[in-house]
Amino acid sequence: MTPTLDQVFSALADPTRRTIxxxxxxxxxxxxxxxxxxxxxxxxxxxxxxxxxxxxxxxxEKRGRVKWCKLEPDALREASVWMQGFGQMDAIDLDAFENFLSKELGPSTQAP
Amino acid sequence: MTPTLDQVFSALADPTRRTIxxxxxxxxxxxxxxxxxxxxxxxxxxxxxxxxxxxxxxxxEKRGRVKWCKLEPDALREASVWMQGFGQMDAIDLDAFENFLSKELGPSTQAP
DNA sequence: AAAAACGTCAACCAAATGGTTGAATGTCCG
DNA sequence: CGGACATTCAACCATTTGGTTGACGTTTTT
Incomplete structure (x- = not known):
């Protein structure tokens, strides 16, 4: 089950968890x-x-009697994208953004 | 009093507040x-x-009997920077960004 | 085999959260 | 003035959250 934005943000809301x-x-x-x-x-x-x-x-992941914890930073992407929609454009890759724009506003898809 | 990361992330953890x-x-x-x-x-x-x-x-801001609510997107910066520390955020997920645009801004929104 | 280490589970507790309703406050309008 | 509108306050309620403790199941070590 893919985690929700609710889960990600409320997980990040606790300082102990952020420190972890x-x-x-x-x-x-x-x-x-x-x-x-x-x-x-x-x-x-x-x-x-x-x-x-x-x-x-x-x-x-449990190996023997030890359970290893591993960061999964990809889970932050969805939340990061949500936030970037509010104008934190300095945080994104501008090249990728321009690429996105040129694809969206390309000759065949141009609005009349 | 400057808001804390705790306050920002837990504010974002509620779907009603994100919609607002x-x-x-x-x-x-x-x-x-x-x-x-x-x-x-x-x-x-x-x-x-x-x-x-x-x-x-x-x-x-209260003007007359009406209290006007205004977005302050700068408050997201601190949280955004915190997340950037976990890397792999530099290449924005374009599909997710498009999804954000259509879902959160609504289909009626037109480019100027 | 017995002991120690690793981690979770269950039951419990206090405080915080998100919701309700009804009364209260302030402001505009006729 | 008096009423309608805009918003908050206060008291209350159910649920969730972050914490505790002690018992428990595994795996490793001695």
Whole structure:
């Protein structure tokens, strides 16, 4: 089931979860190691990881007794595109945008 | 007080609020007019607008008995930058962008 | 085999969220 | 002035959220 914008944005709304994502930017991590720097229980972190997984922002793979957490940055794309619709054009690839425009406004599709 | 990433992302996590933002993309609107298409009470919409204002995503200016709501897209920048840190966002998904244009702005919108 | 490590589950709790209704406030108009 | 309109406030309710603790099932280590 593809995650919704609701899931992605509300997953990002929690500072603990954003920190976890930033940690995973460095490297894949086991659940216990993700939990280590935080001042909450392992179970709480396990729940956060469940939310991030449901939102598609990370994936989890169990190898032996260790469950590895891996960042899935592609899940941010849909949300990023939504935001860019509000004028954050400096954030997008202008070449790709021009390419899009020339395709849309090309000779055969030009509005009368 | 500058809004936090928490406030921005959790404001964006609600579909009603995202729809309101998309409506304000077209034009400034009065609270009553914002509420009109939704199937909830005016008070509920008023609360949503309060959340959006606290997040800095809109501003509200009272002129006479009418309170005008105006999109403040700059508030998205901080959140957008945070997401950019996760990479692979530079090549915008053109299909998704087109989808945004047609879905959020509506088919009646015409290019100038 | 027993112990330790890894992680989740279940039950519970407090606080936040999104919704309702009805009264209250302010403003325009006849 | 008095009424209609625009918006918020206050009190309330159900659900969700983020947290806890302790028990539990697996896998590794000794």
């Amino acid at each position: 994502l930033a940690m995973l930017l460095e490297d894949d991590m086991a659940v216990t190691d993700v939990a280590e720097p935080f001042d909450v229980s392992l179970a709480a972190i396990s729940k956060h990881l469940g939310v991030l997984t449901a939102a598609g922002l990370i994936s989890q | 933002l998309a409506m304000l993309l077209e034009d400034d609107m009065a609270v009553t007019d914002v509420a009109e298409p939704f199937d909830v009470s005016l008070a509920a919409i008023s609360k949503h607008l309060g959340v959006l204002t606290a997040a800095g995503l809109i501003s509200q």
